[in-house]
Amino acid sequence: MIFFAACAANQGDLVADEARRVGGKDVRQTTSGVEFQGGIEEGMRFCMYSRISSRLLMALYIDEDTENDEELYDATLSLPWEEWTAPDKTLKVTLTTASCPWIRNSHYASLRVKDAICDRLREKFEGNRPDIDTTDPDVEVHVHVHERTVKWYIDFSGEGLHRRGYRPDEETEAVLKEHLAAALIARSEWKKTADSGQPGIFLDPFCGSGTLAIEAALIASDTAPGLMRKKPFAFQRLPLYREDIWEEIIKEAEEKHQKAIDEKDIMIYASDISPRAVSIAKEAAEKAGVDGLIDFKVKDFLSYTDEDRPGEAGYIVTDPPYGERMRVRDIDRLYAGIGETLTKVFKGWRATILTGSSDLLSNIDMKPDRTNTLFNGPIQCQAAHYIIYTDEERAAIVERAKAKKAERMARELSATEKIIYSKILSNYEKYSKEAAEEGVTCYRIYDADIPEYAAAIDIYEGKWINLAEYAAPSDVDPELAEKRLNEIIFVTERATGIDIENIYVKQRKSHKGKSQYTRLASSNRFNIIRENGVKALVNFQDYLDTGIFLDHRPVRSLIQEMADGKRFLNLFCYTGTATLNAIKGGAISTVSVDASATYLDWAIANLRLNGYPTDIENFFYRSDAIDWLWDTYDRFDLIFCDPPTFSNSKDRAMFDVQRDHYRLIKAAAMHLAPGGTLIFSTNFRKFRLDEDVRRDYIVEDITEQTIGFDFKNYGYVHRCYLIKNKVKVKLPPKRPRVRLRDTE
Numbered sequence: 001m002i003f004f005a006a007c008a009a010n011q012g013d014l015v016a017d018e019a020r021r022v023g024g025k026d027v028r029q030t031t032s033g034v035e036f037q038g039g040i041e042e043g044m045r046f047c048m049y050s051r052i053s054s055r056l057l058m059a060l061y062i063d064e065d066t067e068n069d070e071e072l073y074d075a076t077l078s079l080p081w082e083e084w085t086a087p088d089k090t091l092k093v094t095l096t097t098a099s100c101p102w103i104r105n106s107h108y109a110s111l112r113v114k115d116a117i118c119d120r121l122r123e124k125f126e127g128n129r130p131d132i133d134t135t136d137p138d139v140e141v142h143v144h145v146h147e148r149t150v151k152w153y154i155d156f157s158g159e160g161l162h163r164r165g166y167r168p169d170e171e172t173e174a175v176l177k178e179h180l181a182a183a184l185i186a187r188s189e190w191k192k193t194a195d196s197g198q199p200g201i202f203l204d205p206f207c208g209s210g211t212l213a214i215e216a217a218l219i220a221s222d223t224a225p226g227l228m229r230k231k232p233f234a235f236q237r238l239p240l241y242r243e244d245i246w247e248e249i250i251k252e253a254e255e256k257h258q259k260a261i262d263e264k265d266i267m268i269y270a271s272d273i274s275p276r277a278v279s280i281a282k283e284a285a286e287k288a289g290v291d292g293l294i295d296f297k298v299k300d301f302l303s304y305t306d307e308d309r310p311g312e313a314g315y316i317v318t319d320p321p322y323g324e325r326m327r328v329r330d331i332d333r334l335y336a337g338i339g340e341t342l343t344k345v346f347k348g349w350r351a352t353i354l355t356g357s358s359d360l361l362s363n364i365d366m367k368p369d370r371t372n373t374l375f376n377g378p379i380q381c382q383a384a385h386y387i388i389y390t391d392e393e394r395a396a397i398v399e400r401a402k403a404k405k406a407e408r409m410a411r412e413l414s415a416t417e418k419i420i421y422s423k424i425l426s427n428y429e430k431y432s433k434e435a436a437e438e439g440v441t442c443y444r445i446y447d448a449d450i451p452e453y454a455a456a457i458d459i460y461e462g463k464w465i466n467l468a469e470y471a472a473p474s475d476v477d478p479e480l481a482e483k484r485l486n487e488i489i490f491v492t493e494r495a496t497g498i499d500i501e502n503i504y505v506k507q508r509k510s511h512k513g514k515s516q517y518t519r520l521a522s523s524n525r526f527n528i529i530r531e532n533g534v535k536a537l538v539n540f541q542d543y544l545d546t547g548i549f550l551d552h553r554p555v556r557s558l559i560q561e562m563a564d565g566k567r568f569l570n571l572f573c574y575t576g577t578a579t580l581n582a583i584k585g586g587a588i589s590t591v592s593v594d595a596s597a598t599y600l601d602w603a604i605a606n607l608r609l610n611g612y613p614t615d616i617e618n619f620f621y622r623s624d625a626i627d628w629l630w631d632t633y634d635r636f637d638l639i640f641c642d643p644p645t646f647s648n649s650k651d652r653a654m655f656d657v658q659r660d661h662y663r664l665i666k667a668a669a670m671h672l673a674p675g676g677t678l679i680f681s682t683n684f685r686k687f688r689l690d691e692d693v694r695r696d697y698i699v700e701d702i703t704e705q706t707i708g709f710d711f712k713n714y715g716y717v718h719r720c721y722l723i724k725n726k727v728k729v730k731l732p733p734k735r736p737r738v739r740l741r742d743t744e
Contacts, residue, residue, distance in 0.1 A: 002059040003043055004153060006033040007052060008375045011183050015053045022046045040235075041245050047157050047233050048226030048249050051182035051219070054160050057142055057153035058235075060084070066150045068102050069112050075150065076116035076143075082124045084154055084239065090133035091117065092140040100145045113143050138237050158234030165230045166214060166287035176208070176319050176354075180376045181215040184383055187372050188352040190315035194219055198265060201314025205301035207270035210281025210294075212317055217268045217290035222260035224253040228288065269310045271299040302337040304345050316342070316351040322360055332363050332609065339364035342388050351386040358382035359537050359605040362526040371525075401499070409494060414487070420453050421491035428495050432459075434709045442529050443710040444550055445496075453488050458550055460538060461529050465492060465503040466546055504540035528609070532557050534580040535609050537602065547575045547602060551717045552642070554706045555681060559640060560585035562677065566637035569593070569671065571625040576603025578640045583612050590618045591636070593628050626655070629667040637673050641665075642681045657682050662690045669697060669725055678723040681706075687719045698724040 003024070007015045012029035016036075019027045022045035024036030033053070036042075046056055063075045085091060095110035103109045118129040130139075140155035162179035185191055193200040199220045204212045218225070226233075227250070235241055268290075272278050275298045285291040299308060320338060322331065342351055343366065355361060356379045361368070368384035375381065389397065413421055427445045435443045446457040454470040467489065472481035485505070493500045526537040531553060538546040559568075559578055563585030570579045573592035576599075582590050594600050600622055604614050612618060621628060625643070643664060647655040657664075661682070668678050693699060700722040711717050 004057045005053040006055040056157040058156040061152045085139040087128035089138035091130040092137035095143040166284045181211045189350040201311045203269045206320045213270035217293040220266045222256045268294045273300040319354045335363035348390045425495040556581040563587040569636040569639040571641040635673040639678045645684045681720040
């Protein structure tokens, strides 16, 4: 038989391991789960022991050449459904599709399948057919259609495998589900010790309703999830069910559990600041039968001391509050406090922290050893795993890093390295002094000053460097290009003193359309920088750009100066840094528009980082900026428009800033309130403002004053203009001239 175990995204490897442990063969991960082969015994064992899968289906039939609804009906009608169900059993049919152009309505297609099954059974049972039950059917048939391939499954597990029976069914999506808690634990370092036979200390200091601590206790005590099942499994209602095999599986699971209770030293601890939460968690643990294995207490994690720590070394696995559960200032303070408590009280421990808002991790002043992306229903969550070093471990690491750095610094520079080193050092000394005088923390120190070493080098907060290499011409030997890149990285560390581990290298080349927004990685590691009195999140690993354009620093400062009492519109808002400055400057309301959901989420996170509201006064719209301008009628006192040089959209022709800027400016100017100002900027170096713009509007070229000290030597990295509508004055009608007669 072929089984399909459904699971959440990024958990297929864990479920595949579960399938192998129960004897599954030919295990294969798919986009939405795991397929494996086995008999009835392996299927029942999987239902008994799986902690992470949500459902198990058994494949019945497959057709690889179905092209329309009628063929789907005919193929279903031809299958021997009388072998699996009968008129006295209730039925449910579900259907999913992927890349299937001939199914436009999956509900209609599922009805066709249901009709075919009922028509087949009516034919075989003298006109009788099963009743439909969509909540608790005796038999559930699931059909999956991929292009022309149709697979018919029968539900083998029934009610979701994640339902252990200790959580109320009516809990919201935000509550940590049992199988996600098990997956998070499986990713943690604690699970490795549990698998070794003697689990170490487990602590969840934000236990909430207790799911993580309960799942840890179930794992440590070898309590098979199937033993907790309240409802029968679906396979117990199928014709192939073997009660003798199932009884043997139950007996085996009970013996494993008893052996673990007798032999293991289980140390599970859970706490929460809320007495009510702890009370709920205790009640759930009692329902799960593990209340005697968990030590619960009411305690604020930020007030933990050495006396509260349950041991010298252990494992923290926790899901602190995030998102709408707390106010922005409070949650930022909480995560900063988590980092402080971990480094102060839990030296020598390991910690796994789950959050549904990955930017909050930037408040924890530690670098994760590794990360995982998990999904709690529709919520994408980030699991960060930390090693909390003891003073001795940290000192040893620092000494090793110092030794390696000293070795690099002592190496003799080559002739070419001396040239590039001298240039970067000279720039760094000059620009760092000017930055200190102006209170600037993020600035450029090099931009292809020496053509052979074509890269841009930006310093952030004196801690990090973003080194963007310009792609070498095709006639340059790739080995020579790589050699030059390594040289510039090496001398950048020497010139600035910033460790090579904090120098992030990217290759910058000409991009068009959506390629300019391509994700490079998925670290979700954000850092906080400061500018003009506001904070912003930057990411050095996941995208080509970091989240803030340094050349626009003076433009953002100008926006802050002009925004007091204004209604502000930010078109092509990117990560919302201009919006931050407008709010800081006293804007009474802001609107930010961008076509990218990723950047809008980033912009919202930036506002929350500064404690600015995101539900009133400041509004965000995911839309093509040009479409938005034509579809709305609001007026603004100050508009910032910084369009991309090129942009593609599936709904319109390609945007070219040189060709199309008049049309864009015209659309934006229609939204200017009387006396309002449009700040128009572009990074297209060959840009020339259309004469029609100068004819139809009042235009002031402010490019010179918006180029910062760190960009003045690199030409016009952008063009910037103040644009206003011309004031139309209606003159009174001319009076007729009267000629007076000459008089004597």
